[in-house]
Amino acid sequence: MPELPDVEGFREVVARHAVGRRIERVDVADAGVLRGVTARQLGDRLHSHRFGKPERYGKWLIARTDGPAVLMHFGMTGSLAWLGSGAPRARYDRVVFVTDAGELHYSDMRKLQGIRLAQGPDDVDRVLAGLGPDALTVGSGEFGRLLTRHRRAIKPTLADQHVLAGLGNLLVDEILWRARINPRRPANSLDPGERDGLYRQMRRVLRDSVRQGRVPAKPSWLTGVRGQPEARCPRCGTPLSRGRIGGRTTVWCPNCQRAA
Ligand SMILES: [Zn+2]
Incomplete structure (x- = not known):
């Protein structure tokens, strides 16, 4: 995709x-x-x-x-x-x-x-018109302000092109997993430290992905294992959770990404 x-x-x-x-x-x-x-x-x-x-x-x-x-x-x-x-x-x-x-x-x-x-x-x-700032060039301050304006879950908020332009299902799941943030958390419930961490992980994931022209399916990435039957978290080995959030199939680690 x-x-x-x-x-x-x-x-x-x-x-x-x-x-x-x-x-x-x-x-x-x-x-x-x-x-x-x-x-x-x-x-x-x-x-x-x-x-x-x-x-x-x-x-x-x-x-x-x-x-x-x-x-x-x-x-x-x-x-x-x-x-x-x-x-x-x-x-x-x-x-x-x-x-x-x-x-x-x-x-x-x-x-x-x-x-x-x-x-x-x-x-x-x-x-x-109507698209949010581009995910590759948005600054950390603006990114943080976008999140505080939305009460719905962080997953569909980040994937919404009107909020932030460029991220899709794979990238959002990867970034939330890296930042250890549960995809169902309301976007405006993140504290400043979590917003900064999320921004940093977004930068890293985008930089590595742009270099490869796609979200790479490396075994150390969530994207690399999410399609496997009985997939486990590459970081802690816990079986991954899967569900529909905001209408899209979402994969996360119930241990690393606990609901707050
Ligand atoms: Zn984990």
Whole structure:
């Protein structure tokens, strides 16, 4: 499931390969991923424009050109890859941006989100409006203030893109486990020391994950064991708990992350 580190990896793909390349055409294999733009408009408006420096905000990739910007969201199953000209299309390749020197393939099995076209900065702002600060750049003071404003459980609060942009289910569980905070604790019940600890663990987990382009499934990480039957805490060996919190499957250690 693409979260901030994965999208940061996709941004890197665009930055490394697509910048400066001229878009010759856009092949839309499935218009079901287009939001607010038709396949024809997408191709016409991007034709002959060159990709510029890409940006990421939360889970959004903003692929700028010297004309409109392409905003991509990867939902639950999306990905982005750079391939040589004329590369064979994969089954779930929905949109392929064909440039003068290679192709950018946007794939997504489930099509929950998709691609938008922004004509100018206002359009970009409109799509991103309402999102919280980006999890990778938020400062500790602002992070702490966000938590004190919410009474619901810390798990869904951190995963809510309107509170903080970029974290998903895996990252939130990993960060709470590192910080030894029970996922059902009300966000505003954390004391200043716990908020600082949570912020520090978020920084560490994001740094390591961004480096790998995903949340790494290392055996010393919760993410590395959470999918196993009868999974145990990598830190203390206690069998992990599993339940639905805020509508999402949540995994935690009942020993390390006691309810306060
Ligand atoms: Zn434990």
